[in-house]
Amino acid sequence: MINVIHTGEALCELKKLADKTCHCCVTSVPYFNLRDYGHKEQIGLEKTPEEYVQKLVAIFGEVKRVLRDDGTLWLNIGDSYNGSGKAKGDKTVQNRVQVSNRASHATNPTKIDGLKAKDLIGIPWMLAFALRNDGWYLRQDIIWQKPNPMPESVTDRCTKSHEYIFLLSKSNKYYFDSKAIAEPVENTKPNHDNQTQKTELRPQRYGGKKYTANPDVFCRTKSGNAYDYRPYRNKRSVWTCPTANFKDAHFAVYPEKLILPCIKAGCPEGGIVLDPFMGSGTTAVVARKLNRNYIGIELQPKNVEIANKRIRNELGLFE
Numbered sequence: 001m002i003n004v005i006h007t008g009e010a011l012c013e014l015k016k017l018a019d020k021t022c023h024c025c026v027t028s029v030p031y032f033n034l035r036d037y038g039h040k041e042q043i044g045l046e047k048t049p050e051e052y053v054q055k056l057v058a059i060f061g062e063v064k065r066v067l068r069d070d071g072t073l074w075l076n077i078g079d080s081y082n083g084s085g086k087a088k089g090d091k092t093v094q095n096r097v098q099v100s101n102r103a104s105h106a107t108n109p110t111k112i113d114g115l116k117a118k119d120l121i122g123i124p125w126m127l128a129f130a131l132r133n134d135g136w137y138l139r140q141d142i143i144w145q146k147p148n149p150m151p152e153s154v155t156d157r158c159t160k161s162h163e164y165i166f167l168l169s170k171s172n173k174y175y176f177d178s179k180a181i182a183e184p185v186e187n188t189k190p191n192h193d194n195q196t197q198k199t200e201l202r203p204q205r206y207g208g209k210k211y212t213a214n215p216d217v218f219c220r221t222k223s224g225n226a227y228d229y230r231p232y233r234n235k236r237s238v239w240t241c242p243t244a245n246f247k248d249a250h251f252a253v254y255p256e257k258l259i260l261p262c263i264k265a266g267c268p269e270g271g272i273v274l275d276p277f278m279g280s281g282t283t284a285v286v287a288r289k290l291n292r293n294y295i296g297i298e299l300q301p302k303n304v305e306i307a308n309k310r311i312r313n314e315l316g317l318f319e
C-alpha cells in the first residue's frame with residue numbers, strides 16, 4: 001500500500017487505511033471557493049466557511065487516526081477576501097472571494113452571508129482553531145513568504161505575499177528532527193553569536209557540498225581542506241520560497257523546496273508521508289527524493305495520472 005496514489009474522495013479513502021501507520025502528513029488543502037475541480041465530491045465549493053472547515057476537520061480526524069502517536073500534520077493554506085457579490089453569472093469567483101496569488105476559476109458569484117465586501121475571511125485560523133478543538137496540538141504557524149507574489153491591483157492594502165503552514169501534532173510529544181533542518185547562520189563568527197546552537201549535526205548537503213558532523217558547530221568539507229565557518233541554528237518560522245508551477249497541472253501546486261523541511265523534520269528515512277490532497281504529486285516526489293515513502297489520495301483520476309507520470313519522470317521509478 002505504500003508509494004501509491006489512491007484515486008477517490010479523501011475521507012472515504014482514508015477510512016481504508018490502517019491505524020497509526022504514517023509518520024507525518026504534508027498537504028495543501030483545496031482553497032475555499034476559489035476553484036472548481038469539476039467533481040461533485042470536491043472540497044472547496046461549500047456555501048459557508050464553516051461548512052468548509054467542518055468537512056476538513058472530519059478529513060483530518062481520519063488523518064489523525066492513520067498517523068502514529070508521534071506523528072505530525074504540516075498543513076499549507078492561504079487566506080481569502082470576501083467579494084462584493086455583485087457579479088451575477090460571472091464565471092470567476094473574483095466578486096465573491098478574492099484570494100491573492102491564485103488564479104480564480106470557481107463558479108459561485110454570491111457573497112458570503114455575515115461578512116462585508118472586502119473582509120479578510122481568516123480561513124487559515126478558522127481551520128487551525130477548529131483542528132485544535134478537535135484534539136490536535138496546534139504547535140506552530142509557519143509563514144511561507146513569497147518573493148514573487150502575484151501582482152494585485154489594490155491600493156488600499158499591501159500586496160499579499162504569504163500563506164501559512166500549520167504544524168499540528170497528534171500528541172504533546174512527537175517526532176521532530178530539528179537538527180535535520182537546522183539552518184546555517186550566514187556572515188557570523190560562531191563564537192560571537194549567542195544564538196548559535198552547539199549541537200552535533202548529521203551530515204547535510206548545503207550548496208551541493210556535503211559537510212560532515214562536527215560537535216563544535218564548525219563544519220569541514222568532505223575533502224577536509226576547507227572549513228565552512230557558518231554556525232547552525234534552530235530553523236526560523238518564516239520560510240522564504242518562490243512559488244512554483246508544474247506545467248501539466250492547472251491548479252496551485254506547492255514548491256518542492258517549501259516542503260523539504262516538513263518531510264525532513266517530520267519523517268525519518270524509510271518512514272511514510274501521507275498526502276490526502278496529492279494534486280500533481282509534489283509530496284510524493286519530495287518524499288522519494290529524501291528516501292521516504294508516501295501514501296497519496298487524489299479525487300481526480302486525471303491528476304493521479306499527472307502525478308504518476310511526474311513521479312516516473314523525475315525519479316525514474318515505476319510505482
Ligand SMILES: C[S@@+](CC[C@H](N)C(=O)[O-])C[C@H]1O[C@@H](n2cnc3c(N)ncnc32)[C@H](O)[C@@H]1O
Nearest residue numbers: 009010028042043253254277279280281282299
Ligand atoms: C491545492 S491542490 C493540491 C496540490 C498539491 N499540493 C501539489 O503540489 O500538486 C488540492 C487537490 O485536492 C484535490 N481534491 C479536492 N477535493 C478533494 C477530495 N474531497 N478528496 C480528495 N482530493 C480532493 C483536487 O483535485 C486537487 O488536486
